[in-house]
Amino acid sequence: xxxxxxxxxVADPDNANKLKISSxxxxxxxxxxxxxxPFDEYAVETALRLTENxxxxxxxxxxxxxxxxxxxxxxxxxxxxxxxxxxxxxxxxANDADLDGDVVAQGLKAIVDKxxxxxxxxxxxxxxxxxNQVAQLVAEYLGWPxxxxxxxxxxxxxxxxxxxxxVDGGTLHLKVTLPAVVSVDLRIVAPKSxxxxxxxxxxxxxxxxxxxALMAIMAAKKKPLVEEKLSDLVPGATRKIEYTSFxxxxxxxxxxxxxxxxxxxxxxxxxxxxx
Amino acid sequence: xxxxxEIARHFSTEERAVxxxxxxxxxxxxxxxxxxxxxxxxxPKELIPEIAALGILGANLxxxxxxxxxxxxxxxxxxxxxxxDSALRSFASVQGSLVMYPIHAFGSEEQKKKFxxxxxxxxxxxxxxxxEPDFGSNPSGMRASAREDGxxxxxxxxxxxxxxxxxxxxxxxxxxxxxxxGEVRGFLVPTDSRGFEARRINKKLSLRASDTSxxxxxxxxxxxxxxxxxxxxxxxxxxxxxxxxxGIAWGVIGAASACFDSALDYAKHRVQFxxxxxxxxxxxxxxxxxxxxxITASQVMVLEASRLKREGLLRPQQVSMIKRHNxxxxxxxxxxxxxxxxxxxxxxxxxxxxxxxNLETVSTYEGTHDIHTLVLGQxxxxxxxxx
Numbered sequence: 001x002x003x004x005x006x007x008x009x010v011a012d013p014d015n016a017n018k019l020k021i022s023s024x025x026x027x028x029x030x031x032x033x034x035x036x037x038p039f040d041e042y043a044v045e046t047a048l049r050l051t052e053n054x055x056x057x058x059x060x061x062x063x064x065x066x067x068x069x070x071x072x073x074x075x076x077x078x079x080x081x082x083x084x085x086x087x088x089x090x091x092x093x094a095n096d097a098d099l100d101g102d103v104v105a106q107g108l109k110a111i112v113d114k115x116x117x118x119x120x121x122x123x124x125x126x127x128x129x130x131x132n133q134v135a136q137l138v139a140e141y142l143g144w145p146x147x148x149x150x151x152x153x154x155x156x157x158x159x160x161x162x163x164x165x166x167v168d169g170g171t172l173h174l175k176v177t178l179p180a181v182v183s184v185d186l187r188i189v190a191p192k193s194x195x196x197x198x199x200x201x202x203x204x205x206x207x208x209x210x211x212x213a214l215m216a217i218m219a220a221k222k223k224p225l226v227e228e229k230l231s232d233l234v235p236g237a238t239r240k241i242e243y244t245s246f247x248x249x250x251x252x253x254x255x256x257x258x259x260x261x262x263x264x265x266x267x268x269x270x271x272x273x274x275x
Numbered sequence: 276x277x278x279x280x281e282i283a284r285h286f287s288t289e290e291r292a293v294x295x296x297x298x299x300x301x302x303x304x305x306x307x308x309x310x311x312x313x314x315x316x317x318x319p320k321e322l323i324p325e326i327a328a329l330g331i332l333g334a335n336l337x338x339x340x341x342x343x344x345x346x347x348x349x350x351x352x353x354x355x356x357x358x359x360d361s362a363l364r365s366f367a368s369v370q371g372s373l374v375m376y377p378i379h380a381f382g383s384e385e386q387k388k389k390f391x392x393x394x395x396x397x398x399x400x401x402x403x404x405x406x407e408p409d410f411g412s413n414p415s416g417m418r419a420s421a422r423e424d425g426x427x428x429x430x431x432x433x434x435x436x437x438x439x440x441x442x443x444x445x446x447x448x449x450x451x452x453x454x455x456x457g458e459v460r461g462f463l464v465p466t467d468s469r470g471f472e473a474r475r476i477n478k479k480l481s482l483r484a485s486d487t488s489x490x491x492x493x494x495x496x497x498x499x500x501x502x503x504x505x506x507x508x509x510x511x512x513x514x515x516x517x518x519x520x521x522g523i524a525w526g527v528i529g530a531a532s533a534c535f536d537s538a539l540d541y542a543k544h545r546v547q548f549x550x551x552x553x554x555x556x557x558x559x560x561x562x563x564x565x566x567x568x569x570i571t572a573s574q575v576m577v578l579e580a581s582r583l584k585r586e587g588l589l590r591p592q593q594v595s596m597i598k599r600h601n602x603x604x605x606x607x608x609x610x611x612x613x614x615x616x617x618x619x620x621x622x623x624x625x626x627x628x629x630x631x632x633n634l635e636t637v638s639t640y641e642g643t644h645d646i647h648t649l650v651l652g653q654x655x656x657x658x659x660x661x662x
Contacts, residue, residue: 033283035295076288083292208303212296214330214342214352217289 001062001158001178001197003047004117005086006108007040009070009077010128025243029096036077039123042189045209047121048085049194050155054203057210061198062158063087067111069094069104075225082220083212089225090115092233100239101133103230108134109141110233117179118158124149124183135183145176151187155197276532279571282578286347293334293348297355300329305359310623312484316477318362318442319484327397331356331367333375339391341375346581350525358529361633362485368526369438370394372519374401374447377461380514381506386463390445402443402466404434404490405512411436412646413661415509419450419492421462428452428502430462430495436640440473440488447503448492449512461503461511470495481636517591520641521584524597525577527605527637530630531570534605537627538612539563541619553615562615566608573601592654599647606634 011019012033020028044066051062066081067090068074078089092107112120120142125132139146151171152164163182165172176182187193191204212220230237258264269275283291304322312319326332330342335349344352349371357364375394378386393399410416419432430450440446446464451457464471470493479487503511542554542563553559576597583589609631613620620627638644646661653659 031281076291079288080292080295083296209299211300211303211325211329212292213328214293214296214334214344214348216330217292217296218342218344220292221289 001051001119001155002115002117003050003062003064003119003121004108004112004115005040005043005047005064005066005081005121006104006134007044007066007068007077007081007123008037008126008128009034009068009074010037010126011035013127021246025245026097027243027246034074034077036080037123037126037128039125039127039184039186041123041209042184042186043121043123044081044084044086046150046153046184046188046194047119048210049199049205050119050121050153050196052196053198053200054196054205055200057085060085060087061196065090065115065117067092067108069099069107069230071095078225079217079220080212082223082225083217084210085216086223088223090228091225092228092230094230098230098237098239100241101131102137102240103234103237105134105137105141106234106237107230108138111228112138112142119161119178120144120181122181122183124185135181139181142179142181144179144181146181146183147174147176148183149185150182151185152193153182153184153188154195158197276535276570277567278574279567280575282574285578286351287345290345290348290351293344294351294355297329297331297352298358300325301355301359301363305356305363309360309363309484310626310629313360313362313629314483314623316479316483318366318486320442322363323366323397323400326363326367327395330395331371332397333371333379333391333395335371336375336379336391339379339387340395341379341391346521346584347578350522350577350581353522353526354529354532356529357526358533360484360629361526361530361637362482364522364526364529365438365482365485365637368519368522369403370401372522373403373515374445376518377447377503377506377511377515378463381461381503381511382463383500383504385500386503390463394445399444400439400442401445401447402437402439402488402490403512403515404437404446404448405516406434406436408433408435408489412643414449414512415459417449417451417459418455419448420454420457421450421452421460423452424496426499427496428462428499430464430492430497432492434490434492436476437473437488437490438482439486440490441475441486443473446471446490448490459508459511461506462497463501463503464492464495464497468495468497481632483632513591516641517594520594520598521580521589523637523641524573524580524594524601527601527634528570528573528577530634530637531566531573531605531608534609534612534627534630535563535566535570537625538615541616541625545617559615562611566604566611569604570608573597573604576600592650595642595647595650598642599644599651602634602638603644606631606638609634 012035047064064086066086069092122135147163149165150163151166154162160177162175189208331352334342334344337343353364405414421428421430443466448462448464472491473488476487543552545553580597612627613631649660
């Protein structure tokens with residue numbers, strides 16, 4: 001199975017204190033440390049699990065291509081994905097300021113038309129904008145079936161996927177015929193969440209995503225990484241979403257002290273209206 | 276921990292990836308269990324297969340199943356291990372710098388092929404026997420002896436404070452051929468040899484998650500093929516120590532950073548005296564200003580030392596300086612942070628006192644603070660003051 005995994009880098013939340021926002025709602029990202037979006041790391045892990053048998057992670061059964069929209073320096077995030085086991089990478093040269101979910105989805109459609117993968121596998125959303133749009137939009141543009149927020153995936157002979165989605169009060173199971181678009185939620189990296197067409201019965205992975213071995217990090221330098229131009233893929237792309245302002249949540253008001261139980265009950269009734 | 280001088284700018288993509296991968300591993304696997312191991316006084320053996328699979332063991336060596344990463348990448352891996360616990364970094368330092376490095380540098384081709392791949396993949400665990408009960412800072416006085424007997428050497432002696440001693444399948448024993456004035460050689464001793472015994476050292480208050488042992492050798496017979504052929508005299512073990520001290524100087528920055536982060540978070544949330552966090556108090560801010568400066572100095576020193584090492588210019592005296600400075604900085608940082616955490620700081624709920632206890636050892640082993648002081652004193656005056 002050939003899987004295309006779009007990934008994004010996000011500002012490291014540990015460095016959020018350096019984030020500067022100008023009065024015209026431009027985010028200054030100078031000097032930030034970047035991390036892969038966690039849900040995208042889960043998508044890469046899922047793609048690797050779908051293209052191996054679990055027992056021997058070096059024997060690949062299929063291909064995982066990671067793709068990213070971003071500037072040259074974002075290639076380190078692609079290299080990190082290659083180090084965990086992805087086979088090759090594509091970077092679509094673009095500035096974050098020129099992108100929104102729709103531009104990315106159009107660009108991905110163009111990449112899918114070239115690469116012809118069996119599956120587009122994404123994180124359900126990025127943790128910077130929390131938009132949660134790209135999987136749905138790209139499925140629409142491709143006219144492919146989609147399954148969002150996957151908590152479990154089982155491959156049926158690489159012809160179809162059985163996807164479990166966690167919903168209120170239970171799990172919704174659905175079957176999508178490939179080619180398809182699937183977005184993953186955080187429980188997809190539990191030990192038995194993913195079964196490829198080749199995974200041995202009862203195989204359990206360590207919990208979470210795999211760690212890149214040091215030799216794999218060195219070897220990833222030599223894996224293919226090609227660059228595309230956004231203007232070639234989506235001529236005249238313009239974003240539909242503009243950020244107009246950013247504001248911190250209002251500070252919490254100070255609490256008050258009550259003198260008696262009677263006063264507490266009275267305030268809960270009259271002011272808080274919870275009794 | 277702020278990267279105050281943005282030294283990460285000088286790391287390559289691969290070096291950052293190594294840092295991030297080892298940090299992710301330690302966060303997911305080591306941190307949840309290390310406090311319990313420290314309290315129980317046990318080494319987390321269950322982590323060995325994954326540490327080996329990550330390629331951390333002997334990572335800066337080339338060939339023979341080793342990852343062959345840069346010195347900075349190796350240093351960052353040590354830093355991330357020690358951010359979890361000095362016991363993990365000590366395990367990796369011993370395996371990589373004190374066991375694999377001498378085989379790589381001084382071993383025969385046959386020895387390299389036989390031992391290095393299995394040491395890299397963690398199938399063989401090694402330990403390093405130099406220090407003796409009566410010879411710590413003065414190892415050249417060692418009493419361990421090797422007597423030639425046909426195709427074999429027969430070893431006798433006692434080694435003490437040996438990290439990994441009870442875990443090890445292979446011990447590098449430094450001993451003198453031909454009596455007290457004899458020549459020091461390195462011997463690769465399988466720990467299941469007849470007459471070899473490892474005795475665990477208990478009642479430690481530091482490096483509790485590390486295995487520390489005494490090795491007793493009584494007429495241990497090993498074939499001549501297990502002598503390191505390409506080094507004679509004290510320069511063998513001293514070269515190993517220079518290699519390990521370089522990793523320690525990087526590693527302790529991890530322990531210091533963990534303490535800094537814990538104390539800063541605590542100080543911002545701990546409210547005393549009229550609704551202000553203790554971080555708003557001048558005495559607390561003065562502490563952070565001092566440890567921030569000292570840790571930043573440590574970071575700049577190891578970066579420059581790594582650049583010198585890459586160019587082949589790094590001198591043992593410079594390694595003495597960074598080991599001495601950074602281990603002391605980390606210990607001072609841990610003590611200061613323990614202070615900031617008040618009563619909460621004495622528990623295993625926070626990493627700070629665990630690191631503080633560990634760093635007492637790290638400041639002492641691999642050349643004590645005072646011995647490195649004398650190394651630098653000799654270097655600058657030309658007069659040795661050891662005797």
